[in-house]
Amino acid sequence: xxxxxxxxxxxxxxxxxxxxxxxxxxxxxxxxxxxxxxxxxxxxxxxxxxxxxxxxxxxxxxxxxxxxxxxxxxxxxxxxxxxxxxxxxxxxxxxxxxxxxxxxxxxxxxxxx
Amino acid sequence: xxxxxxxxxxxxxxxxxxxxxxxxxxxxxxxxxxxxxxxxxxxxxxxxxxxxxxxxxxxxxxxxxxxxxxxxxxxxxxxxxxxxxxxxxxxxxxxxxxxxxxxxxxxxxxxxx
Numbered sequence: 063x064x065x066x067x068x069x070x071x072x073x074x075x076x077x078x079x080x081x082x083x084x085x086x087x088x089x090x091x092x093x094x095x096x097x098x099x100x101x102x103x104x105x106x107x108x109x110x111x112x113x114x115x116x117x118x119x120x121x122x123x124x125x126x127x128x129x130x131x132x133x134x135x136x137x138x139x140x141x142x143x144x145x146x147x148x149x150x151x152x153x154x155x156x157x158x159x160x161x162x163x164x165x166x167x168x169x170x171x172x173x174x175x
Numbered sequence: 176x177x178x179x180x181x182x183x184x185x186x187x188x189x190x191x192x193x194x195x196x197x198x199x200x201x202x203x204x205x206x207x208x209x210x211x212x213x214x215x216x217x218x219x220x221x222x223x224x225x226x227x228x229x230x231x232x233x234x235x236x237x238x239x240x241x242x243x244x245x246x247x248x249x250x251x252x253x254x255x256x257x258x259x260x261x262x263x264x265x266x267x268x269x270x271x272x273x274x275x276x277x278x279x280x281x282x283x284x285x286x287x288x
Contacts, residue, residue, distance in 0.1 A: 063234065096276070105265065105279040106218070149215050153277075162233070163277065165210075165218040 064089045068166030085152030086134040092157035095135045101148045179280035187286045196251045198266030207249040208267040256287045
């Protein structure tokens with residue numbers, strides 16, 4: 063099965079700073095790389111995803127970069143705002159763990175005003 | 176509006192009781208999932224389904240069972256609840272397989288005394 067590690071486990075930044083969260087996975091056959099955001103007391107929601115034929119994808123202030131050779135992908139948030147405070151999960155899929163996403167341990171992001 | 180619904184949202188019960196957590200979706204999705212999550216922690220897949228009459232065990236050993244008699248309905252049953260079952264249970268669905276967005280329900284927070 064897929065082994066997933068997310069770093070850092072907690073991240074504290076000032077409003078306006080950038081934040082980067084890294085996800086390392088083990089299954090070289092994985093071909094789908096999403097990031098989910100879960101606000102306190104809310105359900106997880108997809109915020110951005112990338113597939114293995116693309117190296118980078120951007121959506122306004124968030125971006126995801128993929129390094130398939132090194133088996134890691136990262137979430138980048140620029141110009142952070144207090145409403146970005148949440149737990150972020152990576153969840154690679156599409157590999158030998160057929161039919162399942164494997165969620166990382168989560169990163170608690172706190173953006174201070 | 177297409178969505179995923181879970182009932183009850185909160186449940187407090189005594190040890191040994193049988194309970195069923197309900198999950199229904201109006202998304203028209205074939206794939207459905209049950210996750211267990213302690214607050215702010217990673218999501219552990221406990222059951223999933225390809226479609227009607229299909230159920231599979233996930234990565235986390237669970238004493239629960241599921242059924243999938245109708246496309247839109249995926250209930251989870253605990254025959255005899257124990258304090259170790261205290262957690263949040265999240266239901267999710269997706270249109271395609273593990274390379275597609277998973278949409279989550281609001282969750283059921285279960286406390287077993």
